[in-house]
Amino acid sequence: MASETSAKPINSPTLARTPLFDLIVENNARLTEFAGWEMPVQYTGLKQEHFAVRNSVGMFDISHMGKFKLQGKDLLHSLQFFVPSDLEKLQSGQAQYTVLLNPEGGIIDDIIIYYQGEDELGEQHGIMIVNAATRAKDKAWLKGNLEASPVNLEDISKQKVLIAVQGPQAAVSLQPFVEADLTPMKAFTHLQTNICGKPSFVARTGYTGEDGFEIMLDPDVGVELWRSLVSAGVTCCGLGARDTLRLEAGLALYGQDIDNTTTPFEAGLGWLVHLESKGDFIGRAVLEAQKKVGLQHKLVGLQMEGRYIARHGYPVVYDEEVVGKVTSGTLAPTLGKAIALAYVPTPLSQIGQQLEVEIRGKTYPAQVVKKPFYRSPTRPSK
Known part of the structure; x- marks a missing residue:
């Protein structure tokens, strides 16, 4: 991208603009x-x-x-049904990164829930931040399933x-x-x-x-x-x-690395799934089965040899056969190396596994590496 390019509004009447x-x-x-x-x-x-x-x-x-303001008695308990994480562990002033799930265990969206505590009337308050492209879908999904609950959702986006x-x-x-x-x-x-x-x-x-x-x-x-x-x-x-x-940092982008066909376990987000500490939730049966039987494929980190960049959608090859695809890829400025995320069969997901990525008709070596690719030395702990 040319850094000298100045601002030039696209001027499309269909595109929204922020207040900034x-x-x-x-x-x-x-x-x-x-x-x-x-x-x-x-x-x-x-x-x-x-x-x-x-x-x-x-x-x-x-x-x-998307920004949703949530309020109601038993708010956290009501939201438990939508996510695999145990929200009732949250104290006022704490937040939880998690995912909304469909009945197949697929990820509708990844979100952050900020719990703001309970007022003198017993009403619990919170804020949910969702992705821009999924705001309308998330809102409809939540409201449709919250109709019988005492929870009110206000879209303040x-x-x-x-x-x-x-x-x-x-x-x-x-x-x-x-x-x-x-x-x-x-x-x-x-x-x-x-x-x-x-x-x-x-x-x-x-x-x-x-x-x-x-x-x-x-x-x-x-x-x-x-x-x-x-x-x-x-x-x-x-x-x-x-x-x-x-x-x-190994963070997923919704619509590329995760979507409604990928489960938290497949996407490397198993730490969000609290099967032991909470009751029923949407998609639970699928996640329980995956934990018991195992996964067919996983999202892994890849590091390319040389500076060839594996882009979204590029085929991942093993033994001259396409076995998966790249979901995200770039030349990492901090590392000076080409990195990528890709779904591959579980037997090929071990650290150190040698694979190839097809780029414009030719294959180039890649190795499965540990995620995240970079970890900040100054980031505070929870």
């Missing part, structure tokens, strides 16, 4: 279509943005993501801005604008506080493999915070760097 769109254009972003939105793919350049997050601090406009501030210097850069002390916050915790003097939601979560925060605010406050962070020297980052960062 004008600021994105001011910051000379190169734009692209993503999940029905006109979004920045890069600003100064993918590598510069990638290393800003790895070594210092960068920020992303992620306002396109268009009412709020969401900004991700990520990197080793994220806390230091964000703190001057936040009333609460960010220092005691552990990973996957959250709180309500004032930012730029206005009520806001701050979570120590992210999608880069680094320390960082995701902040939900009213649009006018979001604009003020974005401008303030730019003035403070925080690097604006686009979808290009977001993709290379998350892939190095």
Whole structure:
């Protein structure tokens, strides 16, 4: 991608824009279509943005993501039916990354649930963040299955801005604008506080493999915070760097690495499945059978020999036969190596297994390696 390309709106009447769109254009972003939105793919350049997050601090406009406000008695108990994770373990101020499942055990979406506690009337409160492309589907699925429950779901996606501030210097850069002390916050915790003097939601979560925060605010406050962070020297980052960062960290992208045909066990997300500590949930029978019988295929990490890049959809070959396909691939800036995620038969999923990837009619060597490809030395623990 050419870093010198300036912002040029796509001008499609069908594409949505976030409340920060004008600021994105001011910051000379190169734009692209993503999940029905006109979004920045890069600003100064993918590598510069990638290393800003790895070594210092960068920020992303992620306002396109779906945001649901949840409220009701027995909220966590009601949500238990939709996910394989035991949500009733959550304490106020904690969050859980998990997945919505269909009856076949397939992943409808990967989500984060932020539990905000119980009020004096016994009502439990929470926030659920979902992917932009699946927001309408998730909303319909949840509402349809919650009709008989006391839970109310309000879609606040268009009412709020969401900004991700990520990197080793994220806390230091964000703190001057936040009333609460960010220092005691552990990973996957959250709180309500004032930012730029206005009520806001701050979570120590992210999608880069680094320390960082995701902040939900009213649009006018979001604009003020974005401008303030730019003035403070925080690097604006686009979808290009977001993709290379998350892939190095071994994080799945919905619609590529996981979808409604893949189960958590197949996708390497077995740590989200709490069969022993919770009751029935959608897809449980399928996951129980997989745990008992085993898997036919798994999502693995691949490292290419040389700098040949395995892209989404490329065939994975073993003994001159196609045995799987690449779901995501890139030249990892931090590692200086070509890496990929791919589904392969379970017998070929062991670390060190030699495979090949077909690229434009020729095959090139690849090796199964441990995920994540990169682990941050400064990311806080839960």
